[in-house]
Amino acid sequence: MSTNPERHVDVGALQDLKDIMEGEFKTLIDTFISDSSSKLEELAAAVATNDADALRKVAHSLKGSSSNICAGELSELARQLEFMGKEGSTQGSIDILQRMRDEFATVASILQEHV
Amino acid sequence: MDTVALTVASSEGPQEVLRILIADDNDSDRLILQTIVRKEGHTVYTARDGQEAIDIFREQSPDIVLLDALMPNVDGFQAARTIKALAGDDLVPIIFLTSLRDATSLADCLAAGGLDFLSKPYNRIILQAKIKAFASMRRLHETVQRQRDEISLHNDRLIHEQEVAKQVFDNIAHPGCIDAPNIKYLLSPMAVFNGDLVLASRKPSGGMYVFLGDFTGHGLPAAIGAMPVSEIFYGMAQKGFSLQDILREINKKLKRILPVGVFCCACMYDLSFRKRSAEVWIGGLPDVLVYRKGNRTIENLKSRHLPLGVVDNDRFKNETTVIQLDFGDKIYLWSDGIIEATNDQGEMFGEDRVRDVIASTPDAEAIFSAIEAAVEKHAGRGEQDDDYTMVEVTMVNEEDMGEYFADRGKSFLAGGPKDWSMTYELRPQTLREFNPLPLITHLLMEVPGLRPHSGKIYTILSELYSNALEHGVLGLHSELKASADGFARYYMERTKKLSDLYEGSVKFYVDHHPVKDGGVLTILVEDTGPGFDFKSKEQVSHKTEGYSGRGIPLIRTMCRSVRYLEPGNKVEVVFDWHVDV
Numbered sequence: 296m297s298t299n300p301e302r303h304v305d306v307g308a309l310q311d312l313k314d315i316m317e318g319e320f321k322t323l324i325d326t327f328i329s330d331s332s333s334k335l336e337e338l339a340a341a342v343a344t345n346d347a348d349a350l351r352k353v354a355h356s357l358k359g360s361s362s363n364i365c366a367g368e369l370s371e372l373a374r375q376l377e378f379m380g381k382e383g384s385t386q387g388s389i390d391i392l393q394r395m396r397d398e399f400a401t402v403a404s405i406l407q408e409h410v
Numbered sequence: 411m412d413t414v415a416l417t418v419a420s421s422e423g424p425q426e427v428l429r430i431l432i433a434d435d436n437d438s439d440r441l442i443l444q445t446i447v448r449k450e451g452h453t454v455y456t457a458r459d460g461q462e463a464i465d466i467f468r469e470q471s472p473d474i475v476l477l478d479a480l481m482p483n484v485d486g487f488q489a490a491r492t493i494k495a496l497a498g499d500d501l502v503p504i505i506f507l508t509s510l511r512d513a514t515s516l517a518d519c520l521a522a523g524g525l526d527f528l529s530k531p532y533n534r535i536i537l538q539a540k541i542k543a544f545a546s547m548r549r550l551h552e553t554v555q556r557q558r559d560e561i562s563l564h565n566d567r568l569i570h571e572q573e574v575a576k577q578v579f580d581n582i583a584h585p586g587c588i589d590a591p592n593i594k595y596l597l598s599p600m601a602v603f604n605g606d607l608v609l610a611s612r613k614p615s616g617g618m619y620v621f622l623g624d625f626t627g628h629g630l631p632a633a634i635g636a637m638p639v640s641e642i643f644y645g646m647a648q649k650g651f652s653l654q655d656i657l658r659e660i661n662k663k664l665k666r667i668l669p670v671g672v673f674c675c676a677c678m679y680d681l682s683f684r685k686r687s688a689e690v691w692i693g694g695l696p697d698v699l700v701y702r703k704g705n706r707t708i709e710n711l712k713s714r715h716l717p718l719g720v721v722d723n724d725r726f727k728n729e730t731t732v733i734q735l736d737f738g739d740k741i742y743l744w745s746d747g748i749i750e751a752t753n754d755q756g757e758m759f760g761e762d763r764v765r766d767v768i769a770s771t772p773d774a775e776a777i778f779s780a781i782e783a784a785v786e787k788h789a790g791r792g793e794q795d796d797d798y799t800m801v802e803v804t805m806v807n808e809e810d811m812g813e814y815f816a817d818r819g820k821s822f823l824a825g826g827p828k829d830w831s832m833t834y835e836l837r838p839q840t841l842r843e844f845n846p847l848p849l850i851t852h853l854l855m856e857v858p859g860l861r862p863h864s865g866k867i868y869t870i871l872s873e874l875y876s877n878a879l880e881h882g883v884l885g886l887h888s889e890l891k892a893s894a895d896g897f898a899r900y901y902m903e904r905t906k907k908l909s910d911l912y913e914g915s916v917k918f919y920v921d922h923h924p925v926k927d928g929g930v931l932t933i934l935v936e937d938t939g940p941g942f943d944f945k946s947k948e949q950v951s952h953k954t955e956g957y958s959g960r961g962i963p964l965i966r967t968m969c970r971s972v973r974y975l976e977p978g979n980k981v982e983v984v985f986d987w988h989v990d991v
Contacts, residue, residue: 308531330438360436360439364531
């Protein structure tokens with residue numbers, strides 16, 4: 296984990312968010328992590344069952360929440376999955392899903408460092 | 411619009427607390443948004459899906475709704491449509507929370523009733539600005555709505571008030587004969603609120619009064635003056651007052667009640683069918699035109715007076731012009747609306763065009779409608795303009811009016827006391843302190859149709875009463891009045907004797923009974939004096955010179971009979987009168 300955190304999380308923006316959230320910041324991070332974990336599972340299920348519509352919806356939600364939490368790369372990956380779902384295809388989604396899992400793990404640890 | 415702007419500006423306080431509904435299925439996004447909004451000092455309600463959002467909206471009716479587009483169960487689009495329907499006329503700004511980017515999705519948000527978008531990631535500054543903008547939009551909408559409701563309420567009230575006022579006015583105007591067969595008129599139903607007024611009344615003695623008034627101004631101030639004018643006009647016309655008396659009374663009333671600068675341009679005339687003439691008074695109106703049917707020429711009658719309500723009664727001039735009219739001749743009155751009706755080049759219709767229309771209309775009966783059509787064509791308006799007020803009255807043979815006046819004529823003499831008698835005895839204290847003549851005259855004027863004879867009747871009563879009081883009760887000798895010197899002494903003695911009066915009385919017996927188109931009035935005056943040798947007096951030729959003795963001979967010229975009764979302390983006068991048709 297020697298990668299530059301800035302590649303995964305906009306740390307400056309995260310600090311602003313922390314200032315805004317004050318005491319709620321930890322709750323926010325915990326909520327995001329548990330919510331995103333279950334969303335990743337939902338995405339895996341959607342990919343496994345070839346359910347493009349579910350893929351689109353869940354990816355859309357994750358795209359929004361990760362952008363709000365300043366995790367740009369994660370949001371971008373979610374956008375790609377959402378696009379696939381919208382196109383009605385889950386082809387190639389397994390790769391992206393795997394990259395998302397990795398990215399999420401990195402993001403989660405960076406976020407927890409900031410709590 | 412100034413008021414709206416002002417209201418909005420002034421209500422923009424330092425920080426308005428709004429009630430804001432946030433609906434987002436994503437827990438972390440909702441948490442961020444809720445925290446930001448709450449930090450701005452607003453009250454937040456949260457919902458996890460569209461159905462919850464609708465339920466909370468129903469319960470709390472928040473000021474602004476922040477709605478995620480994609481939510482489970484009921485999505486944001488459907489929730490927006492339902493919330494809009496629930497809000498009805500109220501503006502509830504809906505802002506979509508979305509990370510959707512494509513144009514179709516954004517258009518769907520707008521179509522569902524969203525006013526704006528807020529993209530993820532949320533930007534605190536933009537969110538603040540949007541909430542503020544939509545809060546003031548909402549206030550603006552409320553202000554407009556409230557003012558719209560107020561305006562509509564005021565308008566309803568105004569119309570209702572005008573209808574009531576019109577009803578009152580119509581009730582006052584009801585006794586008129588404006589629908590007589592020889593009258594044509596053009597008057598907007600609501601003309602009273604334009605200050606125009608047309609009145610016509612049959613006179614008890616036959617003939618008719620016609621009145622056209624044009625008040626300065628519009629609306630209520632103009633309408634207010636119309637009420638007393640109508641009431642005075644009809645009230646006095648029916649009681650038989652003269653043209654001059656009616657004008658004088660209207661002028662006095664208007665001068666007293668109207669503010670400076672508000673007055674009534676008017677024309678009034680007294681049309682006599684029997685004499686085939688019209689007595690005309692014009693104050694401030696455009697020229698009155700008289701159309702001669704015989705040679706199809708037109709004469710102008712110019713205003714010679716100030717409008718009604720301008721000068722005090724002591725400076726009010728009621729001189730009139732009398733014109734002779736043949737059957738078929740017509741008199742045209744108008745307010746300045748007809749003459750001053752302008753076309754799209756700003757040219758007034760003008761009197762010349764009126765003359766042209768009359769000259770090119772050989773059928774006299776078609777002139778009125780020809781003028782009306784020409785004015786409307788000139789002004790280029792499809793519908794009748796409120797300001798066109800015009801009256802045409804034709805001199806006719808009264809018999810040609812058919813049943814109209816036959817019935818009306820009867821009704822003028824109908825009602826009121828006609829067949830009655832009374833005794834009125836005045837004893838010393840009353841004789842000393844009270845003049846009974848106005849009271850008795852007033853009583854007699856209640857007899858329908860008798861008022862035009864009030865002057866003669868007053869003369870008769872006055873002569874009989876002074877004879878009875880002065881010669882009979884006080885015992886004064888009229889010979890005293892033969893010289894200027896004696897005249898003064900006579901009145902000094904009268905005053906002294908009257909103040910010392912403790913016995914004696916004067917009795918009036920008054921009897922009226924109706925005959926066809928008139929009546930017979932009998933007045934008998936008896937005093938407690940010794941009487942006088944009327945037989946020898948009656949031998950002497952009527953004295954008509956000197957200071958005394960003019961009274962009785964004058965009365966003889968007015969009455970059917972003047973009779974003294976034995977022993978000379980009673981005199982009986984019989985006065986015949988007829989409606990002067």
